[in-house]
Amino acid sequence: MKTAFAATAFALVAGAAMAGDKVIVEFGYPYSHLFDVTYEKILPKFYAQYPDIEIKMRATYESYEDGTNTILREATAGTLPDVTMQGLNRQAILVEKGIAKPLDGFIAAEADFAKDGYHKAMLDLGTFDDTVYGLPFSVSLPVGYYNMDLLAKAGITSEDQLPRTWDEVTAMCGKLSDAGVKTPMFWGWNITGNWFLQALMWSQDKPTVIGNDFQIDTPEGLKSLETMHKLFRACDMPNYDVKTAINSFAAGDVAMFYWSTSAVGTVERTKADFAFATHEFPGFEASGPKGLPAGGNAAMFVSTSDDPAVRDAAWKWLKFITSGEGAAEVARTTGYMPPNKAANEIILKDFYAQNPTKATAVRQLPLLREWQAYPGKNGLAVTQVIYDYLEGIVTGEYDDMAAVQEEMNDEVQALLPK
Numbered sequence: 001m002k003t004a005f006a007a008t009a010f011a012l013v014a015g016a017a018m019a020g021d022k023v024i025v026e027f028g029y030p031y032s033h034l035f036d037v038t039y040e041k042i043l044p045k046f047y048a049q050y051p052d053i054e055i056k057m058r059a060t061y062e063s064y065e066d067g068t069n070t071i072l073r074e075a076t077a078g079t080l081p082d083v084t085m086q087g088l089n090r091q092a093i094l095v096e097k098g099i100a101k102p103l104d105g106f107i108a109a110e111a112d113f114a115k116d117g118y119h120k121a122m123l124d125l126g127t128f129d130d131t132v133y134g135l136p137f138s139v140s141l142p143v144g145y146y147n148m149d150l151l152a153k154a155g156i157t158s159e160d161q162l163p164r165t166w167d168e169v170t171a172m173c174g175k176l177s178d179a180g181v182k183t184p185m186f187w188g189w190n191i192t193g194n195w196f197l198q199a200l201m202w203s204q205d206k207p208t209v210i211g212n213d214f215q216i217d218t219p220e221g222l223k224s225l226e227t228m229h230k231l232f233r234a235c236d237m238p239n240y241d242v243k244t245a246i247n248s249f250a251a252g253d254v255a256m257f258y259w260s261t262s263a264v265g266t267v268e269r270t271k272a273d274f275a276f277a278t279h280e281f282p283g284f285e286a287s288g289p290k291g292l293p294a295g296g297n298a299a300m301f302v303s304t305s306d307d308p309a310v311r312d313a314a315w316k317w318l319k320f321i322t323s324g325e326g327a328a329e330v331a332r333t334t335g336y337m338p339p340n341k342a343a344n345e346i347i348l349k350d351f352y353a354q355n356p357t358k359a360t361a362v363r364q365l366p367l368l369r370e371w372q373a374y375p376g377k378n379g380l381a382v383t384q385v386i387y388d389y390l391e392g393i394v395t396g397e398y399d400d401m402a403a404v405q406e407e408m409n410d411e412v413q414a415l416l417p418k
Contacts, residue, residue, distance in 0.1 A: 022054040023313040026081035028070065030061035030297065033243065034262055037269075038333045046320050053313045063242075064090050064192045064297070065380055071302065075099045082303035082314035088125055088296050089193050089373040091134045100133045101301045106315045107132060117324040117342025125339065126298045134298030135322040138262070138336035141292050141361040141368070142188070142199050144282065145249055145257035145267065148275035153179035154255075162279040164286050166227050169256065173235035176255050185235040185256040186245050189228065189394060193371060194386045195260070195295055199281065200224035202369045203289035209372045212417045214382075217409040223284070225393070225401040232394050239394045258282075260295050261361035264335025268357065278360040291369040296336060337361055378415040385411050 029035055043055065061067035064087030071094060074080045086094060094100040103126075107113055118135070126134025146162060154175035156162065163169045169185065176184035188196050194208070201208045206220035215221055231237065240248060249257040252272035264278060283289040299318045305311060320326050324342030331338050331348055335358050338344060352359040374382035389408045392398040 022052055023309050024054050024056050025083065025310065025314045025317050026056045026058060027083045027317065028058040028061060028067065028081045029085040030064055030067045030087075031262075032060040033246075034266060034334055035060075037265070038329050041329045041333055042321055042326050045325065046317065049320070050313070050316055053316065055317055061085075065383060068093060068380065071099060072097070075302075078304070080302045080304050082301070082305065082310065083318050084300050084302050085137060085297045086134070086300055087193060087371075088134075088136065088139075088294060088298055089371040091126060091298055091300065092128060092373055093379060094300060094302070095128045095133050099302050101303070103132045103135065103301060103315075103318075106301075106319075110319075115342075116319075117327070117340040117346075118322075119341045122339040122341065125294070126300075134300045135318060136296060136298045136339040137322050137327065138296045138330045138334065139339050139368075140260045140262045140295040140336050141364045142196065142258060142281045142295075143261045143264075143335075143360045143364070144279045145259060145264075146277045146279060147249070147252060147255050147257075148277050149252070150176065150181050150255035150274070153181060159277050159279060162277070163256075163282055164280070164288060165282050165284060166231060169282055170230055170234040172256065173231075177236065181255050183236075183238060183248065183254045185231070185237060185258070186240055186249065186254050187228070187231055187235075187237060187258045188245065188260065189232075189390045190242060190245075190387065191260060191295075193295075193373075194383055194390070195293060195371065196258075197224060197228075197386065197390065198293045198372060199289070200227060202291035202293055202367075203281075203283050205290040207370070207372060209374060212375050214374075214409060214412045214416060216405055216412070221409075222401060222405050225405055227284075228390065229393055229399070229401050237394065239391070261335040261337070261358070262295070264357050265333050266335075276357065278357045280360060280364060289367055292364060292367045293371040294368045295371055296339075331358065335361065337365075374412075374416065376415070376417040382412050382415050385415065 058081050061070055067086055068090040071084055122136055123132055125136045126132055163172055173184040198208045201220055201224055204220040208215055246263050248254050250267045250271040252274045280288055299322055301318060303311060303314050324340050324347055327338030327340035327343040328347040330336045352362055373379055389404055398404045
């Protein structure tokens with residue numbers, strides 16, 4: 001269904017600029033609970049600059065997987081939007097299938113593209129075979145969220161006492177349970193794209209996929225599974241869905257919450273009256289992780305319109321939302337980091353000093369690694385297979401991690417290209 005934001009925003013727009021016919025650009029994006037407020041801030045600025053363009057919001061995608069599946073269906077049905085937001089790890093499939101259109105021609109026509117904050121490292125996130133297909137809109141990393149009031153019951157009274165290793169987290173869960181905290185921890189195993197499994201693998205400097213080979217059948221893979229099992233059991237972790245997990249932490253019911261930095265803005269806007277802090281994602285050693293996967297999404301041009309006016313308007317929208325000012329609203333309204341250099345170095349110069357809960361992920365930027373997609377036509381099916389096994393660990397269906405390692409590996413390898 002359409003979001004309430006979309007209906008309200010465009011009612012306002014209709015009254016704001018009605019001079020003549022407008023060029024309509026259709027746009028699809030994920031996670032209304034995170035990004036509605038972002039586009040609510042961006043749209044008035046865009047319309048002030050381009051009053052002859054109307055952005056028509058499609059129904060929001062529930063997840064990045066849903067977004068990719070939706071675009072694949074719409075490509076078959078001939079009902080694609082003009083611009084779509086896709087997970088950084090889901091761009092390749094749209095490039096391979098010829099759905100995403102190259103952006104190099106648009107970029108070449110821009111006089112000051114680099115000066116607008118678009119730098120090589122940013123463009124590399126959406127570049128395939130030396131061609132740019134996506135402009136990154138937001139980048140996230142996993143962090144720890146902490147209810148300092150609940151942690152005080154277990155003797156944690158300052159942020160420098162927060163856990164740095166997973167062993168410290170499990171020990172803290174025991175203390176919190178003894179202190180009467182019903183939900184000591186939630187750990188984001190169910191974040192889109194098996195992101196937290198990849199976080200544990202990269203924490204050991206191990207990619208989840210090398211070529212077409214799944215790496216769960218390695219010592220690092222087993223250690224990742226055993227760490228999840230230990231955390232889930234020691235912390236008596238509930239099997240919350242994504243929205244329930246965020247809402248439960250914001251309500252003050254969860255002491256330690258391991259999640260994407262993307263939800264920091266949502267938590268700050270909705271949280272109950274408790275002291276809130278974020279801290280670096282724990283690792284296997286006190287020195288922390290050796291790497292972490294970059295989450296986030298990129299804007300892709302998928303329009304099938306032959307109308308030059310529509311194509312030009314779609315590019316103006318795509319460029320505006322990934323520009324310095326557009327990207328800055330990502331940081332202001334969410335916990336994502338804008339990949340645009342102008343946003344970070346000029347517009348947000350003092351922002352992170354004034355917003356310490358959003359600065360944690362910035363401190364972790366040297367750990368940034370690839371959020372890997374599973375190769376081949378069965379990539380989305382692989383994601384689901386892994387999801388099902390991880391949920392089985394959460395629910396207690398699986399306790400023998402060596403057996404899970406072997407069974408998961410066999411199922412996934414059978415789906416990957418040979």
